[in-house]
Amino acid sequence: MLIAQLSDPHVHPEGVLYQGVVDSNAQFATAIAQVNALDPRPDLVLLTGDLVDHGQEDEYTTLLRLLEALHIPVLAIPGNHDEREAFRRAFAGQPWLPAGGPIDYVVGDRGALRVVALDVTLPGHHHGVMSEAAAVWLDDVLSAEPERPTIVMMHQPPFATGIPYMDPYDCREGHRLAAVIERHPQVERILCGHVHRLMQMRFGGTLLCTAPSTTTTIALQLRPDARPASYIEPPGMLLHHWQEGRGLVSHFVPIGTFPGPFPFA
Template sequence: MLIAQISDLHLPQAGDLTFGHVDTAAALARIIAHVNALSPLPDLAIITGDLTNDGTTAEARHARALLAGLACPWLILPGNHDRRDALRAEFLAEHLPVDAAAGGFLCYRRDLGALDLIALDSVEEGAPGGVLCAARAQWLKGALAQAEGRPKLLFLHHPPAALGVPETDRDGFRGGGELARMVAKTDSLLLVGAGHIHLATATLWQGTKLVTVPSAGLELTRDFTPDPPESRFVRSAPGYGLHFLTPAGLLVSHAVTLPDDAQTYPFAPLSGAAG
């Protein structure tokens, strides 16, 4: 099984540049073309939040129109730049299959056959950081219980741990301790997959692999000093993540950065070349 994880699109209204500098629509189009050219095609793509930049319905409509170009099934979940009402208005249940038991939050569980996918809405509207409130903790407890004994992946927008990126570490994750305890007690959880930080990272957290994937063209600058200056971003090559469940049951995660030169070359020297 192959799952593509795309995150942090930050799409403006059609025709605009994000933050006045980045053509995120063009970046997403490149990602979609790259995903569609994979062999085999992914079984699923999940977009882990910040589809929009300002949370408007027009931006959500723009995101839906572009994501419709994916040749594989795809799902979404919200990020802190999104508004739930805008996502509900523009995305059908096919792409946002919200569980009615989630109390209005955009959470769901999907049986993918080989494993279960759990999507957790970590957004507190109006705040940049993540949250696991009592209602969502109760829902997640039930979703994990339904998937007990089965391999499973948990996706959310905010990484529930401070990853050494000052801009997003400051955002915090309210209820992160409760989520940590739940993850530590969960069997067969192969991955916690997140976005938000606009960087590809991987670490071991509560006995489980915690991975974040690149954004669609806006990469945060890296500064590991204790008190860095204001965060900025660079216009990076678009990127996304791939999670491959091998026949042996090993989940292998890839950070994919789209090359400027997509031509492939053999390792062997050209026939007749000197040296």
């Protein structure tokens, strides 16, 4: 099973640039085209939040128009820049979409891997939280199929990255999530977005990965007095490849056109 993870496209209304400098819509369209062109083509695409920038209806209209070009089934969760009810209206009719409350759901009919979507966002805030209720829900869901290889996807990562202007906006109470994951070794990956960078760490006995943004890269600055900064670097995505007997391998894939291929390896 092959799963592409795209994150943080920050789609805007037509003709509006992200932060006044980046055509996030065009970059997301390029990402979609590259996913469609992969051979073999992925079985599933995961969108791990911040699908739009201000949670506005016209942004979601643009998002849906862009997603029409994607020839692969999509699962999505909101990020802190999304608006939960506008998100729900945009994806109305999708079989995975819950009727109310957090956008938590489970999809197990798309292939060998089971996908658990965990909405840790807090409406009106940029940080997230792993609540006690969410921990109980997740524990119940994972307990239902203890032998099934599983991915948990969420937006804000539940750890301190060391980037001082990002860490106040992490997923708080991450110890609750770690305690649940430790009880369920079938969880192959926790997949996040939010930080606009590839990061990975061991968490709750499994591997946690954050995906780069399709739009901009947040600067890697580890000094405690560093000021917020971003770069227009080549965007990227993650590609997660599951094979029976081998497990899950996660690849970083830059998005764009580059010199090559050359006849050597």
